[in-house]
Amino acid sequence: MVFIFTNTTIAKAEGAPRIRDSVVFDHKLSDDKSALIPIVRVTSDNYSDGTSTIQEYSFPEAMIKIPENASYIEEKDTSKPNTLAIGCGWKPYSMMFQLSTGYTAYQVECYGMYNTQTGKETGPEHSRLLQFDLSTKKLKVLRQIDSMSYNSRINLYRNFKGYSVSTEEPEPSRPGDYRLKKVYVYSFETNKQIAVVNDNPRDGDPLIGNYDRVLEDNTILLEENNTINGKQSMPKYFQLYPDGHKTEVFPNPHLGSERWGKKIGEIRYAEKYDSKRKDSFVGYTLNGKFTPLSPGNSKVLAGSTFSPNNTHLIISYSFRDPKAAYEATIVDVKTAKVLYTLPAHESGKRLHGYHWVNDDLVRINFNIDSFSGYLHVPTGIITKKGKEDYWGIGRVYSGNYSDLLTPEAPAQIIVNGKNVVYSGQGPFRLYKGDGALLVPLNDFAMAINAAVSVTKDGWQIQYGDQTIMIAKSKSTMFQGRAYVPLKTLTDQLGIKATVKEKDYE
Numbered sequence: 001m002v003f004i005f006t007n008t009t010i011a012k013a014e015g016a017p018r019i020r021d022s023v024v025f026d027h028k029l030s031d032d033k034s035a036l037i038p039i040v041r042v043t044s045d046n047y048s049d050g051t052s053t054i055q056e057y058s059f060p061e062a063m064i065k066i067p068e069n070a071s072y073i074e075e076k077d078t079s080k081p082n083t084l085a086i087g088c089g090w091k092p093y094s095m096m097f098q099l100s101t102g103y104t105a106y107q108v109e110c111y112g113m114y115n116t117q118t119g120k121e122t123g124p125e126h127s128r129l130l131q132f133d134l135s136t137k138k139l140k141v142l143r144q145i146d147s148m149s150y151n152s153r154i155n156l157y158r159n160f161k162g163y164s165v166s167t168e169e170p171e172p173s174r175p176g177d178y179r180l181k182k183v184y185v186y187s188f189e190t191n192k193q194i195a196v197v198n199d200n201p202r203d204g205d206p207l208i209g210n211y212d213r214v215l216e217d218n219t220i221l222l223e224e225n226n227t228i229n230g231k232q233s234m235p236k237y238f239q240l241y242p243d244g245h246k247t248e249v250f251p252n253p254h255l256g257s258e259r260w261g262k263k264i265g266e267i268r269y270a271e272k273y274d275s276k277r278k279d280s281f282v283g284y285t286l287n288g289k290f291t292p293l294s295p296g297n298s299k300v301l302a303g304s305t306f307s308p309n310n311t312h313l314i315i316s317y318s319f320r321d322p323k324a325a326y327e328a329t330i331v332d333v334k335t336a337k338v339l340y341t342l343p344a345h346e347s348g349k350r351l352h353g354y355h356w357v358n359d360d361l362v363r364i365n366f367n368i369d370s371f372s373g374y375l376h377v378p379t380g381i382i383t384k385k386g387k388e389d390y391w392g393i394g395r396v397y398s399g400n401y402s403d404l405l406t407p408e409a410p411a412q413i414i415v416n417g418k419n420v421v422y423s424g425q426g427p428f429r430l431y432k433g434d435g436a437l438l439v440p441l442n443d444f445a446m447a448i449n450a451a452v453s454v455t456k457d458g459w460q461i462q463y464g465d466q467t468i469m470i471a472k473s474k475s476t477m478f479q480g481r482a483y484v485p486l487k488t489l490t491d492q493l494g495i496k497a498t499v500k501e502k503d504y505e
Helices: 441-447 486-493
Strands: 019-029 035-046 052-058 070-072 082-086 095-099 102-115 125-133 138-147 153-157 162-167 182-187 193-197 220-224 236-240 246-249 258-264 267-274 279-286 289-292 300-306 312-319 327-332 337-342 352-356 361-366 373-376 381-384 395-397 412-415 437-440 451-454 458-463 466-471 476-478 481-485 497-500
Touching: 019 102, 019 125, 035 102, 095 395, 102 153, 125 153, 138 153, 138 162, 193 220, 300 352, 412 441, 437 441, 437 486, 441 451, 441 458, 441 481, 441 486, 458 486, 466 486, 481 486, 486 497
Parallel strands: 070 082
Antiparallel strands: 019 035, 019 395, 035 052, 082 102, 095 102, 102 125, 125 138, 153 162, 162 182, 182 193, 220 236, 236 246, 258 267, 267 279, 279 289, 300 312, 312 327, 327 337, 352 361, 361 373, 373 381, 412 497, 437 481, 451 458, 458 466, 476 481
């Protein structure tokens, strides 16, 4: 019998598989080249062993017919006068939502006819909204519009869980003013129209500071233009909620002295301008006293972001001096306590931002993608971004991202013909260092039928008639588990391991 220990507990690599389903919309040319057939690929990544499966579904009932005098653009057929092209002017992406009926994915697709020689449009631009039900594996064309103008389009809103359809219907009194076009807003939950406005709604930046309150995450911002006796009045602004009700927001009365303010419990966070020091500070007010959390340096551009449930605040700094380094302060929102200052891990003046996976895990985005990574907020551990372009938009994970250091699908490791099964976080690479692939020590030992015991300075591994030592200094600890370089284990034990890492488009 083999016992595998971490400190004084027995670790078992077992439990229900943790699966992440990713949905991608695509097309394929019919055999007779007369139509484009929508297809949906569902990739299921197993976080328990790094394996993946792909299922492809075809929907000829939703095909796009190609006229006889046209060819599909990918054929590069110049013998026909027209070409059918797919594209909305941006890279298409799907969005996944959990609705009352289950997980559903959406994508906007556009297609139109162009002259083969000149490239100019020869017909209307078609836009349609596709809906794919992850449980039933059924596809539906939810909405379609046809127009000769880019002004008519379909927009998706992630946090709001809805979409809008804009059409060329300007007011009779202002026929050329497309700010007064009709825009219809729908909820994904009911697919019912909940508002009609004059301009496309916007996903509001909660901390943009233009309004008298911090905008709520599950709303979209509406701008309503009113025309009275042929004259346009000042626009009004509203937050629209998914159930259809709306609340008016007003210009920020403190715009000169306060960019934004947000009260959580008894503490009010804000970015304030100090007229005496002629500088801005991000900080908090408690019992009438304002305490800065940011350095307030005129050479620093500070940005702030709250986690989805307001448990953490990140105050980041982008230095105007190109030789300075990126830094950030991590704050516990409930207590206003600074947990730690994120050490500078990249030098140079680079744009950066954040995309929260959940309250504990956030992606750090640099304008140079290879510099991006994932920060586990409670521990301060930063992992390196892999080849996966993770945004969590068209994906759903059955596990808990709080138990992971990175949301990316783990690598598959095969030793002695067996997959290493991961009881928690799978293999990862640290942001800094030599970029070695770290593997969970106990899970690896279990896969090769080795015994691990704790020593004063680290771990002892018994494998057959071999005994090796792994020093604590060579490991990274996360949630009571030790992670060590795979190469260290394979080299010292004389074991060959096959690593299959995901390589996404």
